[in-house]
Amino acid sequence: MSVNSFDNYPLAWKPEKEKLKQPYFKALAEDLENRIKRGILKPGTKLPPQREIADYLNLNYTTITRVYEICKKKGLVYGAAGKGTFVSPHSSENITITASNLTDGCIEMGAVNGFSEYTELTERATRAVVEKGYLRNLYEYTHPAGQPHQLAAGIRWMEQLGVHTDNEHTAIFAGAQNAITVALVSLFSPGDKIATDQYTYSNLIELAKLLHIVLVPIRGDKNGMCPDDLKRQCGTNKMKGIYLMPSCANPTTIVISKERREELAAVIRKHRLILIEDDVSAWMPTSIGNMLPSMFDLLAGQSIYICGMTKNLCPGLRIAYMTFAECFRQEILHGLFNINVKTSSLDAEIITELILNGDAYKIAEHKHSLTERACALFAKYFPECWKEHGKISYYQWMPIEIEKPFRDIEEDFISQGIRVYHSERFAVAKNQGHNFLRVTLCSAGSMRKLEKGLQILKSCLD
Amino acid sequence: MSVNSFDNYPLAWKPEKEKLKQPYFKALAEDLENRIKRGILKPGTKLPPQREIADYLNLNYTTITRVYEICKKKGLVYGAAGKGTFVSPHSSENITITASNLTDGCIEMGAVNGFSEYTELTERATRAVVEKGYLRNLYEYTHPAGQPHQLAAGIRWMEQLGVHTDNEHTAIFAGAQNAITVALVSLFSPGDKIATDQYTYSNLIELAKLLHIVLVPIRGDKNGMCPDDLKRQCGTNKMKGIYLMPSCANPTTIVISKERREELAAVIRKHRLILIEDDVSAWMPTSIGNMLPSMFDLLAGQSIYICGMTKNLCPGLRIAYMTFAECFRQEILHGLFNINVKTSSLDAEIITELILNGDAYKIAEHKHSLTERACALFAKYFPECWKEHGKISYYQWMPIEIEKPFRDIEEDFISQGIRVYHSERFAVAKNQGHNFLRVTLCSAGSMRKLEKGLQILKSCLD
DNA sequence: CAATTTGTATCTACACATTTT
DNA sequence: GAAAATGTGTAGATACAAATT
DSSP, X not given: OXXXXXXXXXXXOOOOTTTOOSSHHHHHHHHHHHHHHTTSSOTTOEEOOHHHHHHHHXXXXXXXXXXXXXXXXXXXXXXXXXXXEEEOTTTXXXXXXXXXXXXXXXXEOSSOOOSTTOOHHHHHHHHHHHHTTOHHHHTSSOOTTOOHHHHHHHHHHHHTTTOOOOGGGEEEESSHHHHHHHHHHHHOOTTOEEEEESBOOHHHHHHHHHHTOEEEEEOEETXXXXXXXXXXXXXXXXXXXXXXXXXXXXXXXXXXXXXXXXXXXXXXXXXXXXXXXXOSSTTOHHHHHTOOOOHHHHTTTSEEEEEEOTTTTOTTSOOEEEEEOGGGXXXXXXXXXXXXXXXXXXXXXXXXXXXXXXXHHHHHHHHHHHHHHHHHHHHHHOHHHHHHHOOSSSEEEEEEOOOSOHHHHHHHHHHHTXXXXXXXXXXXXXXXXXXXXXXXXXXXXXXHHHHHHHHHHHHHHO | OOGGGGTTOOOSSOOOTTTOOSSHHHHHHHHHXXXXXXXXXXXXXXXXXXXXXXXXXXXXXXXXXXXXXXXXXTTSEEEETTTEEEEOTTXXXXXXXXXXXXXXXXXXXXSXXXXXXXXXXXXXXXXXXXXXXXXHHHTSSOOTTOOHHHHHHHHHXXXXXXXXXXXXXXXXXXXXXXXXXXXXXXXXXXTOEEEEESBOXXXXXXXXHHHTOEEEEEOEETTEXXXXXXXXXXXXXXXXXXXEOTTSOTTTOOXXXXXXXXXXXXXXXXXXXXXXXXXXXXXXXXXXXXXXXXXXXXXXXXXXXXXXXXXXXXXXXXXXXXXXXXXXXXXXXXXXXXXXXXXOHHHHHHHHHHHXXXXXXXXXXXXXXXXXXHHHHHXXXXXXXXXXXXXXXXXXXXXXOOOSOHHHHHHHHHHHTEXXXXXXXXXXXXXXXXXXXXXXSSXXXXXXXXXXXXXXXXXXXX
């Protein structure tokens, strides 16, 4: 085949043959990375097959395999045998959700702050800790995983969430995100694959990118992740772990049903996946009423359970509990020592005080009733959506019809005075066709502001 | 060459030809890993040349390259062109230093706790923070890098250490180890190489292993790392970064001289290395007297400066400041958001209070005078060592003559009633020939106990 | 359901750099 | 200082697996 026959061929990526320097695979990988990062190659774009690029450049096609491999490790592209290689959805952009400052007057319905304005009982607990004369014990280096009584309080808290464990298999971390980091760093290596929902916690997506861990989206329905698709992907993809939020997925608010939990557990057990169960919303008192079995209990022996205390109690105190199977014990503690050394004892002690004096439950109840009120407001403005997708939750998941780049959509809302997040921020793979908004109800600052925000949202969508 | 001619050849590693299954390189890598982890192949052992193994197994020798490559990425072995491939010093063992519990009566001269028994002023600051009525502002999600006044306090503290920066280039982390983690995760990728001293902070060694970052030891002398060896390694090794503790290296207590700092800065600048400056001991008031220019100021634009507040103020409050060049800003903050979300505001506020009311300086002075007293005790029992290596420091570096596995040596000391750490714990590459002990002077709990510990040490070495 | 397209895994080939002799 | 030993970097060949047509 003539070398020049591709000159007018429509290859999405056509490296300049003349400028190509040795080593080829590095030069090509850099070129590809540049084009993706500069936005010349947009997310979702199908790259030319390895053999075409190779023919065009007169190289062996496995050299192009190397090029795609390098970019894959960086999370810039992903490949599928038989289909092709594609530019990753978030390759060129940072979707981290953080409490960045909003313009004055703009109503926060993006970040999930968990009604952080309610702090009376936490303040009281802080005073109690300081007055107890126990302070000097909190300033020491000892008990890097947490002091025994602090762990005991955490275990008690998790007990009511359907997770049964003991001091030897529990540790305290500086928040759920920090706990996930330690779990990923300690138990996974770059290139390992973790199954997730198609939409998941956006900071997990970013963290996985940072650690060069590959997230593999699994199809789901109203009851959660589909066991069949998980099975299929496990067969072909050599998955090492799975990340689930069974009690109320972020952002979709899907609760995994009892049957589904058992079906998933069977697949996870069979393929020996490491399960990371992130229980952000189990605290909701209603869910305690009709409690579902924790995945951790279903899969004791191959699970990590993470229970963050920031969103339900107090975001400024960075505390999460992690419970782990015996086989992960050494590695998790090793990771904890080397990433954090230890977690702030003072923060841990305040949360401990809140659990032991019962105020943690009062805060949870109070926040639950606030959530109910906020949901009622939401239902008032969006009755169909509430009927279809509604859950008592800090946020709602709302289908929208707008076809625009997602950043533009978000910015349009900001210019109207509200911040909400678009589903693409949470998408593990390329766009799924449907678009949604995650509408947070717990961060506006007051019910009055929330109602105003919902009114703005309504008027924007009409 | 006959396939069987190696049967009686003394290869340190001779995989069983019969049991070998495909894929060869994976099977071989697993076999090698097993033998190293089970201790059959001991640290320092020279592995057979790639070509010999290959001949023996009738494989192409680059297949063995792959095998060694896999084990190298796991930190199990290291190779040197022209020399051979060797089993890594810490391949089979975890050298993490943590505040694990000591048997009753055993005197702690291993971990560095920084005279943590002195907590009066910290307790007072904690009370002050609680009483100021500012608590509710600490419970929020905002200002993930730290509140402006907290950053300002940190900047003021760093100012006196010779580091000049501003709010936009400073962030608060949950301790120095946590700050290093974020720097490594945000700015480096698996396989990247970082230059370090031959002996360095053992938790850095473990952290690098966890993140699959390769540490390259550079020769040093009494004035610190040798610029020539750094230059040489940069030429051949494609280094991406360098980690230094210029103000007082852990564990060697070496202070990098002014001239040396400038020489090193020139090499670092030329090769565009990312400098991570870990300033654990700059707080020592004496060093403030005759202050040396910070590497950060010498290399503004390509540096990260980390200032941990745990060892000098209070280990239980997990706070460190990090200052970074503009070009790292986005990546560092991105890493912070995704690894920690944010740092405990309460801890940060207490440290802020200590800096602003001046008590931080008093604590530092008090700890310095304790350190001087402890060093005087050390000099009394080990006058030659003090004369040769002594520095006013939380720990001392002491040559020893014992030839035994390092764990055995440490355990011998423990059975005598003291915990000290052996130099091999801090060795980045294979054993250097000389052996040392790091003798910590700030963790015994009292001067009386410290003296008793030194007496035991003396009697053990006589 | 067979043929085709496309990516992946594994092993081989060879030029080259560094260290030792 | 040349030759030999030894690890490293880059590219190619081949068999195979998954998805599409």
